[in-house]
Amino acid sequence: MSLTFTLTELASLAGAKAVEGTCAGPLTGIAALAEATPADLSFLGNAKYAAAVATSRAGAILVPVAFASQPAAGQAFLRVDNPSYALALLCSVLEARLWPRPPAGVHASAVVAGSARVASSAHVGPLCVIGEGATVAAGSVLEAGCLIGAYATVGGDCWLKPGVTIADYCVVGARCRIQSGAVIGSDGFGYEPVNGEIQRIPQIGNVVLEDDVEVGANSTLDRARFSQTVVGRGTKIDNLVQIAHNVRIGRQCLITAQVGIAGSTTLGDHCVLGGQSGVAGHLTLGDRVKLGAQTGLFEDVPADGFMNGTPAVPFGLERRLVVLSRRLPELFKKVDSLAASLDSAKR
Amino acid sequence: MSLTFTLTELASLAGAKAVEGTCAGPLTGIAALAEATPADLSFLGNAKYAAAVATSRAGAILVPVAFASQPAAGQAFLRVDNPSYALALLCSVLEARLWPRPPAGVHASAVVAGSARVASSAHVGPLCVIGEGATVAAGSVLEAGCLIGAYATVGGDCWLKPGVTIADYCVVGARCRIQSGAVIGSDGFGYEPVNGEIQRIPQIGNVVLEDDVEVGANSTLDRARFSQTVVGRGTKIDNLVQIAHNVRIGRQCLITAQVGIAGSTTLGDHCVLGGQSGVAGHLTLGDRVKLGAQTGLFEDVPADGFMNGTPAVPFGLERRLVVLSRRLPELFKKVDSLAASLDSAKR
């Protein structure tokens, strides 16, 4: 972070009810209690860390109004109703300063097709390419090096970080946020054997991101064989995630890093997929389904299911199987001992 | 999809033997029977879905010539010999219209080194970079933002989607198709400890893609330590796949998403690797080897082997072990019961 704040500015931004003590200089960072330096703001977000306040070197600490302690010398307490909320508020303010919305307009180095429509309030950064018939709606930001394909649509108030690719004919809803290197609309992986040679099946559908979707860095979302690959409103996708053709993801799902979802699978709303988990093709997952990290799912899951392991089973069973599998050495010994015991009983 | 067809046009493109009924307006999409709207074409690809035809809202449906039913009001049947084949034919026609070959020539914004040779029939899109001594052969298409390294070669009739990187000295055969964000020729991951510090081993080989290879979005293929990393003719690689240095993949293989193949491993022809599977280094896999999804392979596999699980074992054994491992609770109980029974028998 490269911003500098006085204690007074921070107190105002955080909505502090009271300020006690003072720090030596301006504050230039935010850090956990144990790691903070006198130039950092810290916070007591959870009562169980109260003891850490006494030993923290932080220049200023966000504490609850009723926190029964005083700041050290050269340290300030900012008393607030809810330190976590105050911190989130502060971070939002800082974010808006660190990433001010760039000015409207198209950079001179961008290449915009004659038939593309770019809203006058949008920002198109250096070396972007916008294809024939594409649309960029009002208030959207395309940072440097974004490649928008022919007849693609970027909705209003989106923010595309540097180097995002939105392929031809794909649709990005309003207020989507897409990280660098993400590819929306690569070809689906569809082939069929013809006389011993693998033949490509044309992939002529597209990808639709509904409103408020976020996509992480270097994730890949394949266009449908025909019709659409769909990511529902408000769903958030982490980095290096693979979404295959014709997948349909519901609303408000969380798809964490390195997850893979194979072709034509459907997810309900509010699903949560743990890191590196994989879902086979042509499955149906209900609402609020959860998968643990590294799970390999090969069957449908009804609403509210929580699956774990490879091949996945219900979470409770998986936990039990893990415990029992670690007792295999004991079980083998016990069976040997039983056999010997039975043998001697017979003699 | 942004194309509009009349029923008559579709009937002609699909080679329909007969048209029954008519639809209200033009057709603008393709969808499965259950999801189709009156603006969509649908198809009966498998006899088991015949009942779904009666309730489909599709404007037009591709059905077998002998299909014993009539279209609903406002709906047309296009009777064809083979609905799946007719659909594939139609999709190929649509693909050619959606993605017409861009015109020959180099976009004014591309940066082409003086010593590079670009065929006059090739298309080099906006903001591409072509390095010293590189070659782009006849009929190839490089969409926007492709980066072709020094002395790299792109064969004839290739299609590189936006944002592909072909690194220095790498060779891409004829008719290869490469998706956005793929990196062909990153450095191999080779290091050795020297006095407690990790020293890089130079990686001076290259990557060779033989003819008709396809590579998915954001996949990475490392150049060899020396000599070549090779992908055989007709092999198809999905998204986010990692191919390490000195790997040699045979012909007509299918490498699905998020697979990783470690250094110096060799695959035969017609291998199929399931999603998220991993293959350790310095292994040899014969022809037609198959790996299930998420498999972790740590040993050689002879031709026609089908391995599953981590660490991988033959598929049949893995299936049996999974079934038995789920019966562990029952087994533990049975052993306890046997012990009690033996104990009471002794007394």
Place this chain on the structure above:
Amino acid sequence: MSLTFTLTELASLAGAKAVEGTCAGPLTGIAALAEATPADLSFLGNAKYAAAVATSRAGAILVPVAFASQPAAGQAFLRVDNPSYALALLCSVLEARLWPRPPAGVHASAVVAGSARVASSAHVGPLCVIGEGATVAAGSVLEAGCLIGAYATVGGDCWLKPGVTIADYCVVGARCRIQSGAVIGSDGFGYEPVNGEIQRIPQIGNVVLEDDVEVGANSTLDRARFSQTVVGRGTKIDNLVQIAHNVRIGRQCLITAQVGIAGSTTLGDHCVLGGQSGVAGHLTLGDRVKLGAQTGLFEDVPADGFMNGTPAVPFGLERRLVVLSRRLPELFKKVDSLAASLDSAKR
């Protein structure tokens, strides 16, 4: 490789003590003994391959000074103290010729913000973008299409391959080497539910790569929620690796391909993580911790721990459990047999 050497040049570059025999023409490649052609240099790196020398078609072979054999007709032996070291020396020389440092200066097509500071000895390739307030230090090379964000810093003597993204405010140390498509500084994946909707938590920290760090192709390193995501000095990261926000990796670690490390986890120095392994969030791993390939780690590991499997257990235990789990069919039979035997004994 596109370089051509005479035998005399190679002998000089490899520091040969003696040259025996001669080869027909110039040498244009390096290959293993079994694969070499008369145009290749090969080497006897390990005494166990000595028999392969006799049948190798290599034009020239690096052999130990005392190797008790003579070259075949049309073949040369270059006798050296240590063939592996001689080969590494040679590869370094070849690498420097294949990748000569590009000339200092900023390519005319690059877009450099007015407030950015680019050292006069740095190379900024075609179509790079360098943001406001960014710094590129002396001797660094940015190949084509690199995107350097606002207020980002690239240290001295770095080498960024084509298409690297260093996001706003991130810091890259000296002598770092970053492969194509890597994203340093994507947003951390931080959300919290607010009234049933998923709200984004601002991610206002950055990523710091210390000196001599290397990052592979299409890997993603997320910026911290606040403070820093840190990769320690000399650590090497392979392709398609995911490093989440607030992770801290120690020095001289090896993180192999497709590994994922979840948020706020800390690694010590000299750790080695096998391919496709995953580490859950908020964990602490000591120095020299090792994880086998595809391991899923969900607990802290003290220094020198070696964990394997999912969920991970110590390596020795995991090996034992794998062996026993493969004996499950035998165990089930044995228990059935015991039950029958006990039953008959009772009657």
